Amino acid sequence: MVRTVRRGRRTAAPYAFLAPAVLLFTLFILLPVGYTAWLSLRKVQVKGLGLGKGARTEVFAGLDNYRRAITDSELWSGGLRVLAYGALLLPIMLGLALLFALLLDRPRVALRRFSRISIFLPYAVPAVIASMLWGFLYLPAMSPLNYVLAKLGLPEPNLLSTGSVFFSIVNIAIWGGVGFNMIILYTSLRAISPEIYESARIDGCSELQIALRIKIPLLIPAIVMTTVFSMIVTVQVFSEPMTIRSLTTNITSTWTPLMKVYRDAFAADDLYAAAATSILLALFTLVLSFGFLRFVQRRAFGEER
């Protein structure tokens, strides 16, 4: 008797333990994804003047919203801007993270702990706050760069002008992201047994050669992972331009695709366009991250076929 009761409790236990997670996952992830997909295929039909009850009804729209999205020049310019943003941000941010991680792992480096904590610190600063700090530093009236240049009698740049604001926002993202990626790469390096380097050192390899020939190849899985996560985050850039927008008129309300999704849904009251754009962005993210993984796999493990 006792045995069967206990056996029964044990088989029921995993389901009971997972129930809250599965329930919340269904409510706040699965259902919203499904709902977005559904909304993206709908549109509002207006009867007459669109006034009064029943004048606006939701009907099936097929792929209309998608057709509108892919022919929307604002979405294209926002999308291309984010591609350029990522093409600049990712190599610099991840390159610096890798450089710092390798230097931290190198022998005979002083003030290691101070540098590690300082570079990691921006991870604890939310993007909105980080953008405020940098935004004020960019204001010509406050910028130390402008102060120094003015003292020297040189022309002062406006870091928030149409041409510069793009780079200014890339800088905020680099600042916010280097430390986190550095820590991931650094911990991966620490996990490698130091014996591997010993024989190389005995053979007279320099630290630079060890870094290039041994450490970087061993880090490739971690580099691939940080790249994929950074790509996913980059496609959704929102907080930085949204905050900087408060300080300059040179950022439009559709500067990035996510800003356009926000505007469509809440300012322009066009949920259906917002839903279709969201789905397109999600698909783009998936294609990008899986495409990158496939590409890397073929490059790294190509010989095995």
Added chain:
Amino acid sequence: MAEARRPRLAILPTAVLLIGAVYCLLPVAWVVAASTKAGSTLFTSFTFAPSGSFFDNVSELSSYSDGIYWRWMLNTALYAGVGAALSAGLSGLSGYTLAKYRFAGRSVIFNVLLAGVLVPGIVLAIPQYLLLAKVGLTDTYWSVLLPSIVSPYGIYLARIYAAAAVPDSVIEAARVDGAGEFRTFRTVALPMMVPGIITVFLVQFVAIWNNFLLPFIMLADDNKFPVTLGLYTLLNRGNTTPALYSLVITGALLSMIPLVAVFLALQRYWRVDLLSGSVKT
């Protein structure tokens, strides 16, 4: 022989790291200096030159709109603290279950949860708003708290950690001693998983604290704002009233202190190696 070659300091690598550190500390040093300036000197004195108005700024910030700033800080503590605690608890229990039980549907549940890691936040935020609006929960604390609790990434981390840190034999021993399944988890497995769970807590804490879009969409009443959203609206108002800028700056500085404190306090316990997908035990 080896003694004779005294380890020399690697100057160039040290210098490069220090430049990196200075770059990362620059805005922080600026905000510390700027928060000591009165609004009138903000634009006139050298950016990094400190002044003596810090406490005036704090008291001005505290009296702004009946002390709403401190309310925003409390709200943030609630959203990020409670949200991350619930999330870490749920991730711990779910991760442990997925790592330590064999049951029908295990791999299906795990794979579906894992796919959730890849779903971009944008696809979620708007429908989450609409769905919560249907049940009348938008513009409530729940609307920001509830969507933050389930974290596919947190469950994934907890599963890796539980698999490595909790031996099957210990669970078996507890069962033989007559402990129930939940009791085994709570008194035997959970203590072994503490570093992993602290890591999930911190990752979630930062993620919620950093999530601007969700409260931005969900909340209308500024009494419920987290500090990021509160300062954002203040910054926007600063466009017309630049005097608010010194409040934004002081508020930004004060908002950074608790998180840095949490990080330094928990530094010893959190397992960064988990984030790169590897665990040494």
